[in-house]
Amino acid sequence: MHPRHRLQRIIRESEQFIADVQSWNDNHQDAEPFDCEPERIIVDLARRALTAFESGDRPVFMALIREISAYGARLAHAGPAREKEGGE
DSSP states (O other): OOHHHHHHHHHHHHHHHHHHHHHHHHHOTTSOOOOOHHHHHHHHHHHHHHHHHHHTOHHHHHHHHHHHHHHHHHHHHTHHHHHHHSOO
């Protein structure tokens, strides 16, 4: 998949996840709220990477892609704990 399309997909899916979580939290105030801060961080990194890609700033683009990958790996590693506790 082209880097631009992949980043756009990450942004779109993360924004949808954030909206879904916020809606659920708003409609279930009697329950423990779900956390979507990791997705907010991913959206920010992906937007910055997309901007760098589109402007041709390869060093910044590559640094941000490495940061996204590392952050995603940390989330995947903390997966069950995050689901259980609502965060890392």
